[in-house]
Every structure is written in C-alpha cells, then in structure tokens.
Amino acid sequence: xxxxxxxxxxxxxxxxxxxxxxxxxxxxxxxxxxxxxxxxxxxxxxxxxxxxxxxxxxxxxxxxxxxxxxxxxxxxxxxxxxxxxxxxxxxxxxxxxxxxxxxxxxxxxxxxxxxxxxxxxxxxxxxxxxxxxxxxxxxxxxxxxxxxxxxxxxxxxxxxxxxxxxxxxxxxxxxxxxxxxxxxxxxxxxxxxxxxxxxxxxxxxxxxxxxxxxxxxxxxxxxxxxxxxxxxxxxxxxxxxxxxxxxxxxxxxxxxxxxxxxxxxxxxxxxxxxxxxxxxxxxxxxxxxxxxxxxxxxxxxxxxxxxxxxxxxxxxxxxxxxxxxxxxxxxxxxxxxxxxxxxxxxxxxxxxxxxxxxxxxxxxxxxxxxxxxxxxxxxxxxxxxxxxxxxxxxxxxxxxxxxxxxxxxxxxxxxxxxxxxxxxxxxxxxxxxxxxxxxxxxxxxxxxxxxxxxxxxxxxxxxxxxxxxxxxxxxxxxxxxxxxxxxxxxxxxxxxxxxxxxxxxxxxxxxxxxxxxxxxxxxxxxxxxxxxxxxxxxxxxxxxxxxxxxxxxxxxxxxxxxxxxxxxxxxxxxxxxxxxxxxxxxxxxxxxxxxxxxxxxxxxxxxxxxxxxxxxxxxxxxxxxxxxxxxxxxxxxxxxxxxxxxxxxxxxxxxxxxxxxxxxxxxxxxxxxxxxxxxxxxxx
Numbered sequence: 311x312x313x314x315x316x317x318x319x320x321x322x323x324x325x326x327x328x329x330x331x332x333x334x335x336x337x338x339x340x341x342x343x344x345x346x347x348x349x350x351x352x353x354x355x356x357x358x359x360x361x362x363x364x365x366x367x368x369x370x371x372x373x374x375x376x377x378x379x380x381x382x383x384x385x386x387x388x389x390x391x392x393x394x395x396x397x398x399x400x401x402x403x404x405x406x407x408x409x410x411x412x413x414x415x416x417x418x419x420x421x422x423x424x425x426x427x428x429x430x431x432x433x434x435x436x437x438x439x440x441x442x443x444x445x446x447x448x449x450x451x452x453x454x455x456x457x458x459x460x461x462x463x464x465x466x467x468x469x470x471x472x473x474x475x476x477x478x479x480x481x482x483x484x485x486x487x488x489x490x491x492x493x494x495x496x497x498x499x500x501x502x503x504x505x506x507x508x509x510x511x512x513x514x515x516x517x518x519x520x521x522x523x524x525x526x527x528x529x530x531x532x533x534x535x536x537x538x539x540x541x542x543x544x545x546x547x548x549x550x551x552x553x554x555x556x557x558x559x560x561x562x563x564x565x566x567x568x569x570x571x572x573x574x575x576x577x578x579x580x581x582x583x584x585x586x587x588x589x590x591x592x593x594x595x596x597x598x599x600x601x602x603x604x605x606x607x608x609x610x611x612x613x614x615x616x617x618x619x620x621x622x623x624x625x626x627x628x629x630x631x632x633x634x635x636x637x638x639x640x641x642x643x644x645x646x647x648x649x650x651x652x653x654x655x656x657x658x659x660x661x662x663x664x665x666x667x668x669x670x671x672x673x674x675x676x677x678x679x680x681x682x683x684x685x686x687x688x689x690x691x692x693x694x695x696x697x698x699x700x701x702x703x704x705x706x707x708x709x710x711x712x713x714x715x716x717x718x719x720x721x722x723x724x725x726x727x728x729x730x731x732x733x734x735x736x737x738x739x740x741x742x743x744x745x746x747x748x749x750x751x752x753x754x755x756x757x758x759x760x761x762x763x764x765x766x767x768x769x770x771x772x773x774x775x776x777x778x779x780x781x782x783x784x785x786x787x788x789x790x791x792x793x794x795x796x797x798x799x800x801x802x803x804x805x806x807x808x809x810x811x812x813x814x815x816x817x818x819x820x821x822x823x824x825x826x827x828x829x830x831x832x833x834x835x836x837x838x839x840x841x842x843x844x845x846x847x848x849x850x851x852x853x854x855x856x857x858x859x860x861x862x863x864x865x866x867x868x869x870x871x872x873x874x875x876x877x878x879x880x881x882x883x884x885x886x887x888x889x890x891x892x893x894x895x896x897x898x899x900x901x902x903x904x905x906x907x908x909x910x911x912x913x914x915x916x917x918x919x920x921x922x923x924x925x926x927x928x929x930x931x932x933x934x935x936x937x938x939x940x941x942x943x944x945x946x947x948x949x950x951x952x953x954x955x956x957x958x959x960x961x962x963x964x965x966x967x968x969x970x971x972x973x974x975x976x977x978x979x980x981x982x983x984x985x986x987x988x989x990x991x992x993x994x
Contacts, residue, residue: 311331311365311366311367312327312331312333312365312367313325313333313361313362313364313365313366313367314361314365315358315361318357318358318361320354320358321340321350321354322337322338322339322340322350322351322354322355323335323336323337323351323354323355323358324336324337324338324375325358327367328514330368330514331367331368331369332367332368332369332370332371332514332517333362333367333369333370333371334371334373334510335358335370335371335372335373336372336373336374336375337351337372337373337374337375337376337381338374338375338376339351339376343376343378344376344378344379344382345374345376345379345380345381345382345431346381346382346383346384346385346386346430347381347383347384347385347405347430347431347434348384348385348388349385349388349401349404352404352405352408353404353408355408355412356407356408356411359408359411359412359415362415362417363411363415363416366415366416366417367417368417368517369417369418369419369420369514369517369518370415370417370418370419370420370438371419371420371422371510371513371514371517372419372420372421372422372434372435372438373422373509373510373513374424374425376425378425378426379424379425379426379427379448380421380423380424380425380426380427380431380435381427381428381430381431381434382426382428382429382431383428383429383430383431383432383454384405384429384430384464386458386601386604386605386608387605388401389401389601390601390602390605393592393597393598393601398588398589398592398593399585399589402463402464402585402588402589403585405430405433405463405464406463406464406465406581406584406585409433409434409437409464409465410437410465410577410581412434412437412438413437413438413439413465413469418439418440418517418520419438419439419440420438420439420440420441420442420513420516420517421434421435421438421440421441421442422442422509422510422513423435423441423442423443423444423449423451423491423500424443424444424446424448424449424506424509425444425446425448425449425450426448426449426450426488427443427449427450427451427452428450428451428452428453428454428488429452429453429454429455429462429466430464432451432452432453432462432466433453433462433464433465433466433469434464435451436465436466436469436470436473437465437469439520440501440502440516440517440520441499441500441501442500442501442502442503442504442509442512442513442516443491443494443495443500443502443503443504444491444503444504444505444506444509445491445492445503445504445505445506446491446505446506447673449490449491450488450489450490451488451489451491451494451499451500452482452486452487452488452489453466453467453470453482453483453486454486454487454488455483455486455562456483456484456485456486456562456563456566457486457600457604458597458600458601458604459560459561459562459591459592459594459596459597459598459599459600459601459950460562460588460591460592460597461483461562461565461566461569461584461587461588461591462483462584463584463585463588465581465584466483467483467566467569467570467584468577468580468581468584470482470483470499471531471534471535471570472531472535473498473499473531474497474498474499474527474531475497475498475527475530475531475534475535476534476535476539476540476543476570477530477534477543478497478498478499480543480547480566480567480570483566484547484550484551484563484566484567491503498523498524498527498531501516501520501521502516502521535574537574540570540571540572540574541571544567544568544570544571547567548564548567551563551564551567556834559596559834559948559950560596560950561591561594561596562591562596562597565587565590565591566587569583569584569586569587595950595952595960596950598952599949599950599951599952599956600949600950602952602956603939603942603949603952603953606935606936606938606939606942606953607762607790607939607943609935609936609939610763610790610791610792610936610939610943611785611790613781613791613792613793614781614782614784614785614791615778615781615782616778616779616782617779617782618779618780618782618783618785618786619697619779620644620697620698620726620779620782620783620786621644621645621697622644622645622646622647622692622695622696622697622698623636623639623644623645623646623647623696623697623698623700624646624647624649624687624690624692624693624695624696624698624699624700625639625646625647625648625649625699625700625702626649626650626690626699626700626701626702626703626713626717627649627650627701627702627703627704627730628648628649628650628652628655628656628658628659629650629655629659629702629703630756631702631730631754631756631758632648632650632659632700632702632703632730633648633655633656633658633659633660633662633663634659634662634663634666634754634756634757634758634759635700635702635730635754635758636648636659636663636684637659637662637663637666637667637684637758637759638666638758638759638787639787640663640680640681640683640684641666641667641670641671641680642786642787642788643683643786644683644786645683646683646684646685647685647686647687647691647692647695647696648660648684648685648686648687649687649688649689649690649692649693650688651688653686653688656686656688657686660684660686663681663684664681666759667680667681670759690717690720693717693720693721694720694721694722695722696721696722696725697722697724697725697726698725698726698727698728698783699717699721699725699726699727699728700728700729700730700752701713701714701717701727701728701729701730701731702729702730705731705732705733705734705853705854705857707734707738707739710729710731710734710739711739711741711742714727714739714742714743714749715742718743718744718745724748725748726748726749726750726776726779726780727743727745727748727749728749728750728751728752728780729749729750729751729752729767730751730752730753730754731751731753731767732753732799732803732854733798733799733800733803733853733854733857733858734798734857735796735797735798736749736750736751736767736769736796737769737796740769740771746769746771746772747771747772747773747776748773748776749769749772750766750767750768750769750772750776750777750780751765751766751767751768751796751800752764752765752766752767752780753765753767753800753802754789755802755944756846761943761944762788762789762790762943763789763790763792763802763940763943763944764784764787764789764790764791764792765792765793765794765800765801765802765940765944766780766781766784766791766792766793766794767794767795767796767800768793768794768795768796769795769796777793781793790939790943792931792936792939792940792943792944793931793932794930794931794940795928795929795930795931797861797928797930798857798858798861798862799854799857799858799861799862800930801925801930801931801937801940801941801944802940802941802944802945803854803858804858804862804921804925804930805918805921805922805925805941805945805954806918806944806945807854807855807858807859807862808862808864808917808918808920808921808980809830809839809914809915809917809918810839810842810843810851810855811855811859811864811866811867811870811917812839812913812914812917812980813826813830813838813839813840813843813914814840814843814867814869814870815867816910816913816914817840817867817869817887818867818868818869821907821910822904823838823840823887823888823897824897824904825904825906825907825910826838826839826840826910826914827839827840827841827897828904828906829906829910829911829914830911830914830915832911833911833914833915833948833951834948834949834950834951835946835947835948836946836948837946839914840887840888841887841888841895843880843886843887844880844881844886844887844888844890844895845880845881846880847879847880847881847882847886848869848870848874848878848879848880848886848887849873849874849879851870852869852870852871852872852873852874855870856870862921863980864980865980874886881893881895909972909973909976912969912972912973913973913977916966916969916970916973916981917980917981918941918947918954919954919957919958919966920970920981920983920984921984922937922941922954922955923954923955923958923983923984923985923986923987923989923992924984924985924986925937926955926986926989926991927984927985927986927989928986933991934955934989934991934992935955937953937954937955938952938953938954938955938956939953941953941954955991955992958992959992959993959994960994962994963987963992963993967983967987970982970983971983
C-alpha cells in the first residue's frame with residue numbers, strides 16, 4: 311500500500327514513493343535557503359501525515375532537500391511574532407499535536423539527518439521511530455531552546471530523557487550544546503551513522519533491519535525517569551545549573567528540571583506540562599530579550615553579502631591579538647603569513663595556534679592542513695601576495711603610520727589594509743595612505759577564538775565595496791560584523807570603558823574587589839569588571855583608557871594614570887588586582903558577608919548605558935538595534951536584559967535619569983546625562 315497525494319497542493323513537503331514500498335518525504339521549505347518549521351510547513355506536514363495514516367507505506371524516510379542542513383528548528387521570526395500576539399500557546403499545541411501524529415503512524419519512520427538538526431528539527435527526529443545521521447563535519451544535533459529562554463516545547467523535553475536517559479538528556483538540554491554525530495550515536499540519540507552519499511540507502515536498511523537497543527541503555531532510560539530517580543536527580547541538576555546561572559536571570563533551566571521532576575504519567579499529561587512551562591516562560595522578559603538577541607545576531611549575519619575575494623591573509627604583529635587573529639584565520643581555511651620583528655613572538659604565536667587546532671580539529675588531516683596554512687614570515691614576504699593585511703602592533707599612531715608607509719609599497723594593487731587598533735581614531739592613521747578607500751579598522755576582541763564580534767571601522771573615504779568585502783570576510787571567519795564609525799573607542803570600547811573606569815574609581819576608594827565584581831555579576835554581567843581588567847591586562851586597559859578618557863571627559867583613576875609595575879599586569883603575569891593561579895583569579899573571603907553600597911551597581915552599569923545613548927545620538931552605528939547587538943556580542947552585556955537600549959526601554963527612561971541625577975549629586979559630573987536621552991528610540 312502507498313498513500314496518494316492527488317489534489318493536495320504541496321509547497322514544502324515532497325513525497326516520493328520507492329519501488330520497495332517505502333515513502334521518502336523530502337522537506338524543502340519554499341523560498342528559503344534553510345529549512346525551518348513554520349506554521350505553514352507544519353500544517354502541510356499534518357495533511358501529508360493524514361494521507362499516510364489512511365494508506366500506510368512499508369516505511370517512511372524524512373529527508374532534507376536543502377544543501378544546508380536538515381532542519382534548523384522552529385521559525386524564530388514567527389515565534390517572536392506569536393510572542394507579541396500572545397498566541398504562543400496555540401503554536402506549541404499545534405507543533406505537539408502534529409509531531410505526536412508522526413510518532414503514532416502505523417508504519418515505521420526514520421529521520422535521515424545530514425547537516426544541522428536543531429530545536430524543532432530534533433524534536434521532529436525524536437518523533438520518528440528511528441534516526442540515522444551522516445558522518446560529516448556539518449552534522450550537528452541539538453536542542454538549544456534554553457538559549458532562547460524557553461525549553462523544548464514540541465515533545466523534545468518529554469521524549470529525549472526517555473530515549474537516552476535523564477543524565478545524557480539534561481546534559482544536552484541544559485547546556486543547549488549540539489552533538490557531533492558520533493556523540494549522538496554514543497548516547498543512543500541516533501541509531502546508525504553513514505557517509506553522506508549513502509544516507510537514503512542506509513535509512514532504508516535501518517527500516518528493514520532496525521537494530522535492537524542495548525539492554526543497559528534501555529534500563530537506564532527507564533530507571534532514570536522513575537519517580538524516585540527524578541526526586542533524587544533533580545536537586546543535583548539544580549545545583550549544577552545554579553553554579554552557572556541565577557534563577558532570577560535565567561528561569562528556563564530551573565523550570566525544565568522542575569517540570570520533569572514533578573510530571574509522570576501518560577504522554578499526553580507530560581506534553582501538557584511541557585506546553586504549560588513553555589507558554590509561561592515565553593511571557594518572561596528573559597525569553598523576549600534572548601529571542602531578540604538571536605534575531606539581532608541573524609541581522610548581523612545578514613549584513614555580510616557577496617564575496618570577499620580574500621584568500622591570503624597577512625598579519626603584522628605576533629602578539630596575543632595578532633597571533634590569535636592569524637591562528638583563527640588559518641583555522642577557517644585561509645592561507646596566513648605572520649610577520650613580526652621578534653622571532654620569539656612568532657614562535658609563541660605558533661604554539662598558541664597549535665593549541666587552538668588541537669582543541670578544534672580532531673581530524674588529523676584537517677589539523678595538518680591548518681598547521682600548514684599558517685606560516686612564520688619574519689621578513690614580510692607574504693605582503694606582496696596577500697589579499698588583506700591586518701596590522702596588530704603597538705597602539706601608537708606614529709609607529710602604525712610608519713609601518714603603513716613601508717607596507718603599501720609592497721602590497722598588491724587591490725589588497726586591503728586594515729588595523730586592529732582598539733581605540734585610535736582612524737583620522738590619525740589615514741594621513742600618508744596612498745589608497746585610503748581600501749583602508750579600514752578591523753577590530754577583533756580578546757580572546758579571538760571566543761568573542762563573536764568584529765567591528766568594521768569605517769570613515770568617509772572608505773569604498774562601499776571594501777566595506778562589503780570586509781563584512782563577507784568576517785562571515786567566512788564565522789564572526790559577526792558590525793560597521794561602526796571611526797571615533798575614539800568606536801562602539802564597544804567606548805561603551806565598555808566608562809564601566810571599567812568607574813570600577814577602578816570604586817577600587818581606589820577602598821571598596822573590596824570582590825564586592826565590585828559581585829555588583830556587576832548580580833546585574834548579569836558574565837565577568838566582574840576588575841577580573842576583566844586583569845584578564846585584558848592592566849597595561850592594555852591603561853593604554854586604551856589613556857586614549858578614551860580625554861575624549862569622554864573622564865578622569866583617569868590612579869591605577870590607569872601610570873604604567874603597571876613589571877610582573878603586575880594581571881592574568882598574564884600571575885598578579886594584578888587579583889593573584890592568579892592556573893589561569894584562575896584567587897578570590898578569598900565570603901562575598902555575602904561584605905556590605906554592599908546601595909548605589910554600587912548603578913555606579914558601574916549606568917555609565918555604560920549613558921555612553922550608549924551618546925553613541926546612538928552621534929550615529930556611531932546605524933540604529934538602536936545594531937547598537938544593542940554590538941554591545942551584547944562585543945562585551946557580553948547581560949544577554950537576558952537585551953542590551954543597554956533595551957534596558958532603558960524596559961526599566962523606563964525617567965527612572966534611569968533620576969538614578970543618574972542621584973549619582974551625579976553624590977559622586978560628581980561624570981554621571982551627568984550624555985546628549986541623546988530625548989531620542990524616541992529609547993521609548994518602550
């Protein structure tokens with residue numbers, strides 16, 4: 311028997327009967343380069359499933375017709391609209407109903423996964439009887455909903471623990487991380503692995519001869535979800551989560567654990583509990599802001615259009631930033647030459663690069679290729695072959711200009727020249743350039759391998775095509791490009807440094823470092839400001855502060871007014887504001903026993919917000935949303951608060967101005983409101 315689809319107008323799902331009685335159902339979402347489960351896609355799937363129920367084939371294989379992955383998940387743009395309209399409950403119920411129908415088909419089914427399979431895509435795969443995945447670097451399987459402030463809502467939080475056991479399921483769901491195919495197979499999430507070219511053939515074989523799950527895995531899955539096990543495991547999971555996130559800031563992981571702990575019984579009962587939790591979480595500001603952050607990230611990605619025409623990267627300066635930029639470029643497939651007058655600096659950079667490759671590239675051949683792509687080049691011979699030159703030397707305008715004068719005589723006619731300067735206005739670097747239209751700032755953040763943002767620092771003479779090539783280059787590096795104007799500090803450092811300066815003022819007043827950092831952590835910052843200064847280096851922080859403080863009209867704290875003593879620059883020396891051991895700051899003493907000044911958190915956070923308002927007023931970026939994106943991905947500003955402009959909107963402009971006025975009266979004119987608070991973009 312084979313279902314018929316006559317008269318059913320299908321735009322997204324494409325059924326193909328095989329001679330062996332198996333139906334192949336391919337998803338190619340119309341008009342999109344990536345598959346996602348929009349309401350229209352799900353409704354169409356429901357109609358297809360109704361035909362399959364009526365005339366079941368011998369088996370069903372679900373494939374992707376897209377070259378870029380299986381299914382990315384739910385349509386987040388659509389979910390954001392449902393959130394605004396108050397129809398999240400309807401969307402969750404619809405998804406649960408349709409995927410439950412898939413799970414209850416009278417024929418066996420297999421999800422054939424190649425490429426990324428995320429969120430709703432993984433939930434669809436879990437609703438199938440079997441899963442097979444390709445052994446390919448692009449294949450990843452995950453449930454990242456926790457990063458959006460919600461939990462899996464189409465049955466994922468119900469089906470996954472009962473398939474692979476609670477410990478493995480919660481490790482996956484609470485972290486939001488995606489699994490490589492080998493890891494997914496090891497925990498029993500997928501039943502088989504195969505090369506990409508054999509996916510359909512092996513999926514057929516899986517339907518015809520499904521493997522039996524090992525008894526040990528079946529027992530673990532059964533036992534770990536019993537009521538006594540849930541009561542024992544839940545407190546352990548809560549404690550693990552509490553080490554990394556606060557319930558007041560990120561309620562979703564705690565809600566996921568609690569929903570699982572208290573809910574047993576039938577599948578329908580468990581799905582109802584999951585649905586109730588998702589709807590409740592979707593109404594929180596945290597979920598709204600995390601979804602907004604995701605959409606802002608997508609907007610930054612969309613800024614990169616066209617081709618970069620960049621293949622060879624030449625980096626001048628093998629310090630921490632230059633060396634790590636070179637290593638990351640080689641990791642991402644570029645040919646890289648690294649130049650420095652100091653051979654020892656190059657050797658250290660190459661050692662750090664090999665450490666990066668060891669962590670990121672488990673395939674020996676890919677590791678070998680990455681090592682081969684990164685070459686030491688003390689004489690600078692790569693200059694003449696490079697498509698882009700990235701300067702990452704000392705923050706001194708005169709030294710940089712002298713370097714450019716020499717470099718541009720050796721560069722190719724169409725090569726781009728960029729600077730990784732973190733604070734110097736480009737107006738100080740442009741004089742003497744033969745081709746200013748092909749020069750820009752390309753400001754990476756430390757650590758390069760972890761920080762996703764790159765500022766493309768523009769100026770009036772920059773050619774539009776060059777700016778677009780740089781954005782495309784950032785995309786090839788898996789970085790988020792943001793175009794900013796060329797004033798001191800650009801966007802990220804300009805907003806960040808009033809926060810760091812105020813932390814140093816508080817430190818100079820004798821407020822304990824632990825307390826200063828705790829005030830920032832309580833707000834939701836990922837790291838305290840003093841620990842951040844130690845991590846960056848007191849010398850680097852003092853150099854940037856020296857550039858920015860006069861422009862911002864801020865006094866330098868004593869610790870920034872003079873160069874730090876040798877051996878006391880922070881993490882890299884093992885001693886700074888904190889003492890460091892094994893890469894960790896030593897923080898003795900109890901935080902809770904220290905009395906917190908009632909205005910300390912405002913002293914730290916409001917200078918950032920105040921400067922963000924000034925940046926928006928001056929047009930440092932195109933609009934308020936891009937400003938929030940830059941600060942979220944460049945500083946780690948508390949993601950659940952949505953960025954400084956969103957924080958103003960949700961807290962209230964009048965309230966924040968009152969708090970600034972109180973700080974101004976108590977601590978001085980540095981807290982005076984900056985120009986721009988009248989902007990309508992600050993209104994909720």
